[in-house]
Amino acid sequence: MKKVFFIGINGIGMSGLAKIMAKSGYCVSGSDQTKKDVSIELESLGVKIHYKHDAKNIEGIDLVVRSSAIKEGNPEYKYATENGIEVIKRGELLARLFNSKSGIAVAGTHGKTTTSSMLGAVMLPLDPSIVVGGILPEINSNACCGTGEFLIAEADESDNSFLYLLPEYSIITNIEADHLENHGSFENIKKSFIQFYEQTKKLTLLNIDCLESDNILGSEDKILTYSIEKKAGIYADNIKIIDGKSVYDVILDGKLLGEFRLSVPGSHNISNSLGVIYLAYTLGVSLEEIKVRLEKFKGAKRRYDILLDGDTRIIDDYAHHPTEIRATLEGAKKIETKKITAIFQPHRYSRVKFLYEEFKGCFDLADEVILLPVYSAGEEDIYGITLEKLAADIYTSGDTKILTTVEEILEEIKGEDRTYIFMGAGTISQMAYEVVEKLEVR
Template identity: 40%
Template sequence: MKHASELDLPKLLTREHHKIHLIGVAGSGMSGIAALLLELGHEVSGSDKTSTVETDRLRRLGLRFHQNHHADDASDADLIVFSSAIAIDNPILLSARDFGKPAVRRAEVLAAIMRTKRAILIAGMHGKTTTSAMTAHVLREAGLHPSHYVGAEIPILGSNAHWDPLGEYFVAEGDESDGTLRCFQPRHSLILNIEEEHLDFYVDLAAIEKAFAQLIEQTTGTLFYSADDANTARLCAQRKGAISYGFSENADYRGTDIELRDFASVFCVYLRGQQLGEAVLNVPGRHNVQNAIGVIALANELGISFEKIAASLRKFEHARRRFEIKYASDRFLLVDDYAHHPSEIRATLKTARSTRRKRVLAMFQPHRFSRTKALCHKFGDAFDDADRVVVTDVYPASETPIPGISGQTIADEIARHGHRGVSYQPRFEWVHRDIGNMLDAGDLILSMGAGNIHEQLSILAADLVIAEKLKAIVGEEGDVRLYEPLSKHTTLRVGGPAQFWVEPRNENAFAELIRFCRSENLPLFVIGRGSNLLVRDGGIRGVVVHPRGGDFDKIEVDSNEITAGVGAKLKEVAYAGKAAGIGGLEWMEGIPGAVGGGLRMNAGAMGAQTFENVVRVSYLDAEGNPHTKTRDELEVHYRSFPLLENNFAVSAVFRGQPAPAEQIARKLHASQEKRRTSQPIAKSAGCIFKNPQNCPAGQLVEELGLKNSGIGKARVSEVHGNFIVNDGGATAAEMLELIEKIKTVARAQRGIELETEVQIVGEPA
């Protein structure tokens, strides 16, 4: 074949059949080219780093897909097509040059195909995808059989690209990011907006305007432009026969009386002062109304009646990732949007605010280091319509990092402009946790960015489906929270989040939770006061049940017996005994945990243990069925109650003995004093190790010289050697490392295998 510059591309692509290879075929732009070439009858192959839903669809249409990029993938190809995202040292490109095979850019292929029809090009920094899809839809509804090429999946059009041999029009969006607008010579152009963007390619705004000026010059028919955008109007207004649109009074096609109704917009359209009629757009946002007016102008000038245009717009559904609803319920609304430029973010957040939800929570992923650096000052006030913002790190899009530029750059700029609800989360995989834990009924959650931030919203949406079902089980009186930090619920104050944190208020709800988790194959873990518990930094996957309030906090006295729910504090049981003149329970004052934890660990203090006072225990089995067993029926060990390894306590009955009030008070005071003088005040989980034979664990640690030793913010207490304390900001990883250090020293110096008493659960970060 000839060199690329010598090829008659329109003829080669639309009248002949060839073997064509696309480098980077999984991208939204290249996948559209692949679809067009397949429909035109070519034998198409493509390569990319990963396969996607789109490449799977194309394979069903005939694409020969290659994972990664290898020179021999295109050994039999007549033509190589690549995009600007492909590096110059790509092995397929290098091979093509070595063997003299023609290689052309994606835009050159699209422009050549469009040249064989009446081309309509939609151009501008923002809104191209929605507007080009809307244009193609209106022309299709009018029976004009347009071909189209759009930069995203368009459900209402069936695909992002389609060749229709029956029609004379071809609607496409033009990519201005790499200077390839110069390739197009459309019959009609619709220019939406022009501002600073893609400053990794363009020197400044003047260079951008020069590229658009060339497109305007190369448009052979009618130029349509937004009268509301100053830069666009300045470039286009002097063009002979140009038609303006927008909200401005001097626009040829003007939209007025705009009424935003949640996810729809109603507006009137005038042509040079004469009313054409009312239109309804079932896509939210004032900016989309503006785009629709441009489509109305173009379609009407092509001879389509306003009535047909309005009927088509009423049916229109927007593109994927353009204010796309990912989850909706009575309590929450999750929306994903491609917005990544400050202007797009402002428009998207205004649209979100117009839905009149309680709050708007945004997760944002900056796109490209170059854009973040060049436009960081413009991001500052772009998030004013968001109540809370979580910014993660930059999606590089093949760029190399720029020192000092990160998601923190954007977060700092937003905060500098006075926003008090912004935070930075450098770990992308934790963004959904940060947002999810903020949720309150009535919130709209919005993911924004041109990278993969939508993946975090999808995870949140999937978890919300479960969370809503859990909420239905516990009812209004119960509570369900996503990604609740377990550091807030353990006495040690460390630990990652619970995927689902659930607080039932009664036994029936608890039983239903057990049955639900069993049916959904969800792990279930119960936590009480969180003493004697060390949760790893990755948190706990599944449902974490915290029985509290309602039936679980009740304490009832009957003669010498006290019935207490598992959520009641052991200390409260001791003082209930004091009020009723029941002694023998004073030791409970020294235990920081609740009844449930006391039962599970057979907790003890002052030489006493829980089951010395237990009369009977009521519990739910692994299927949610209720049972009650007396003390004689229960197997109990030192710091262990095997029954609760697979069952769940709901209450217990404790028995004491009548005793004088003075005696009870004296013993309670003694318990307080012992705890005060022998245990640290700092945050701890209680005793870390079980006592080995012949030597208390605390004494052993002291004899090993490990008191007050530490790792990070985790430290062995100087008060008691069997306590590890959190000096503030310690991680579970530091705690575990210190525990292993103590065990290693005990093994090496004394031959003693220390066994942890503290329960260690969860996943590493």
């Protein structure tokens, strides 16, 4: 039995692959610095986890998988390379699994976790394997090992690892500037997406509401366009909000496919659903099944995740890119009946620096904004970002408060009749849960 070791096994992408490998009969072990809920789930599958990085952990291992966060100085990585043990990146292992099946990949600067999760939920009748970047309630996990022919995966453009994938089908939700610390320029990002499209064998679903889609448009028999703003190969029409749900007609090739309902808020999620509807319908899920599953879909964990629903409403959301922030607030304004306070923890100094112009005014749909210190994700602050300037620029509709602790946030909330949306990709989710826990015992 081949022994596979994951360095940084608690990561959302790493843990998903570890689960699939364990369920596929491999002897799986790994390491990370702390024990988390995902560690407990992995251990229940027979995965041995070491809570300290040590060269001894690698002895007798056949294959080492490392996350992009693991540096060359890591003792396990160093031992593996010095002793001839094969070491691959997470994206390479995903590709080995993905390319051996009928792969469906969802790519985009944002929206890929929600879209791949939505696709996985809707296509469950076909028993696919699923690897996504969030916890999908329908499978209560970020991964499952199905018996069907399809493998649905979230394709990560941040380090170009999505170029290892050779999809049968793909969805491209949008193309925008992000992770410029890795890509160097927006032009390089666009070139990567063009290559990703060219590697897709049968069909790419392309969101033409994205201004950069013209860079991808190619052979008509390899692309189906989708839109919520104009007529496309498949598009949404007659969009309305009824009882907090999006209700809309879907038109495919000029013909009405039916009326659909979506419980997750925001026009961006209507857009996300179009590629999902087309692929699920084309690959064998009935329209009625699609409609039922879409309406029941509540989103992946940390995508408008309602943690507390009372006079004070607490929502946990992963939005950290300016476009995601605007989309989340736009959706919230359509369904929330209370005033909205956005509590934002910026993610990475480099992202704030490179996207500073886009961050300006991105919180203006909120009624109030609270700004937390930047979550560095291991970066050094070499960009000269000041919270005071950022606070003044991200919200032009009022003054932004700068807070630093859960206690200060609790003092602000005071049980008010208001919706608080915790936004960011760092530790802010843990802060949201801590706030809810303390509010519930007041």
